[in-house]
Amino acid sequence: MKLKAVDISRTASASTIVFDVLRKAIIEGEIPEGAPLRQDEIANMFNTSRIPVREAISRLEEHGLIKTQRYKGAVVAGLSADEAAEVFDLRALLEPAILRDAVPEMSKECLAEARNHCMAFSTSPNPMEWGNLNRVFHKTLYGASNLRYFIEVTDNAMDRVDRYIRAQLVMSNGMERAEIEHLAILEACEAGDADRASLLLRDHIQGAKLSLLEHFPNAPTS
Amino acid sequence: MKLKAVDISRTASASTIVFDVLRKAIIEGEIPEGAPLRQDEIANMFNTSRIPVREAISRLEEHGLIKTQRYKGAVVAGLSADEAAEVFDLRALLEPAILRDAVPEMSKECLAEARNHCMAFSTSPNPMEWGNLNRVFHKTLYGASNLRYFIEVTDNAMDRVDRYIRAQLVMSNGMERAEIEHLAILEACEAGDADRASLLLRDHIQGAKLSLLEHFPNAPTS
DNA sequence: ATATCCCATATTGTATCCAATGTCCACGTT
DNA sequence: AACGTGGACATTGGATACAATATGGGATAT
Numbered sequence: 001m002k003l004k005a006v007d008i009s010r011t012a013s014a015s016t017i018v019f020d021v022l023r024k025a026i027i028e029g030e031i032p033e034g035a036p037l038r039q040d041e042i043a044n045m046f047n048t049s050r051i052p053v054r055e056a057i058s059r060l061e062e063h064g065l066i067k068t069q070r071y072k073g074a075v076v077a078g079l080s081a082d083e084a085a086e087v088f089d090l091r092a093l094l095e096p097a098i099l100r101d102a103v104p105e106m107s108k109e110c111l112a113e114a115r116n117h118c119m120a121f122s123t124s125p126n127p128m129e130w131g132n133l134n135r136v137f138h139k140t141l142y143g144a145s146n147l148r149y150f151i152e153v154t155d156n157a158m159d160r161v162d163r164y165i166r167a168q169l170v171m172s173n174g175m176e177r178a179e180i181e182h183l184a185i186l187e188a189c190e191a192g193d194a195d196r197a198s199l200l201l202r203d204h205i206q207g208a209k210l211s212l213l214e215h216f217p218n219a220p221t222s
Numbered sequence: 223m224k225l226k227a228v229d230i231s232r233t234a235s236a237s238t239i240v241f242d243v244l245r246k247a248i249i250e251g252e253i254p255e256g257a258p259l260r261q262d263e264i265a266n267m268f269n270t271s272r273i274p275v276r277e278a279i280s281r282l283e284e285h286g287l288i289k290t291q292r293y294k295g296a297v298v299a300g301l302s303a304d305e306a307a308e309v310f311d312l313r314a315l316l317e318p319a320i321l322r323d324a325v326p327e328m329s330k331e332c333l334a335e336a337r338n339h340c341m342a343f344s345t346s347p348n349p350m351e352w353g354n355l356n357r358v359f360h361k362t363l364y365g366a367s368n369l370r371y372f373i374e375v376t377d378n379a380m381d382r383v384d385r386y387i388r389a390q391l392v393m394s395n396g397m398e399r400a401e402i403e404h405l406a407i408l409e410a411c412e413a414g415d416a417d418r419a420s421l422l423l424r425d426h427i428q429g430a431k432l433s434l435l436e437h438f439p440n441a442p443t444s
Numbered sequence: 445a446t447a448t449c450c451c452a453t454a455t456t457g458t459a460t461c462c463a464a465t466g467t468c469c470a471c472g473t474t
Numbered sequence: 475a476a477c478g479t480g481g482a483c484a485t486t487g488g489a490t491a492c493a494a495t496a497t498g499g500g501a502t503a504t
Contacts, residue, residue, distance in 0.1 A: 013292055015280065051273065054273075055276060055277055055280045056280075058277040058278075058280045058281045059280045059281060059283070059284040061281070062280075062285055082368075083371065086369055089369075090316070090372060093315050093319065094315065097311075148308070149305065149308045149312060149379075150308065150312060152286075153375055157375075
């Protein structure tokens, strides 16, 4: 007997769903920085009580995406230019290490998928998609690595700056440059040159940081 | 008017207290790996309802300290040897960067405090204290750095392996070596030699990793 | 004796209700 | 008019009650 088995024990609970949706909305910038998250309002949107919402909010705070104050509620956390730069610096340390570990493990399928995402990235007409495709491209390459904790930390870092990356891809010619650099990284991976790939990746991230700082939203949220 | 003002808005909520206590109990190994966390039991211990307990559990899971399954409850998360090694590798990347940033900023007071902790570490007769003193020593040095996100991530990493470090300090002669290496790092900091300090720190962490792997608890928790 | 099914119990997930606190505006005082 | 005050309302924190699911043991059939 062969079924497409689903692990029912992992069926999403209400709080998980709320968490996932809110996280996505926040990292994509749909809910702007400083915007308050009203428990009642959210509970109504999901047709639940406030209990699962509060658990989702707890997790989001631990995740670093929101700030809460007792009896005052939660607001979407914002980053100063310095803080955003620091997140990029962390990425520039971790992601090259992940990629170096991943390159020897990459299958043909993995590389092909990465190339697809890379192409989709360059040809997509929809700016809102760029952010997703950019992230998917990176994740596909990292997926071959066994450094799962590195990847987890990196994902968290990405969550914090995803909004800014999206904005920066639209402004300036961030798209073009990202596209070129992605291709170079991909080719290094295909050539099996882990060192070159990781160096290119580091420069790619540092370049994105500098580009972001130039166009950073002027209001440094305290 | 000058009062010793307290920020009342930051008074700890029940869920915060529960989170803090559980976190401490877990990272110190007081609650062993795989042990279930019963909501009712914990709620009774704190004389609250299960609601704050559940929020604490949500945060602990996001923090990576426990694993939960729907309708089955939460258990303390354990690390395999490989996973623990990976956490150390991450620390070995981040903490030297923090220290390099911190050295030029260290005040006399900061260095004096670090030296005190270092001494307390070597003279404390209580093995259970070693883990705390070890961590306080590191934190004191890092405190001068402005890389708050790096420090946050590092703290999280420490939380995951704290238990193992404590065990390893007791076994073998981990204490002696840690003491010697701490002193060397401290002296490099006092001399203002950021490069040397960060290199020593990296070796210190990698050494701790190797020592840990030798004595790793034999049951690789899946 | 063994296996299977069913139900009692334990435990988690969620809804509803109450308490505690923050916010804001009307009101009065000067 | 400016300022301080008090109280109504909004919102969050927590407790209790109920629903959904897992677990384990005993009855029954073979």
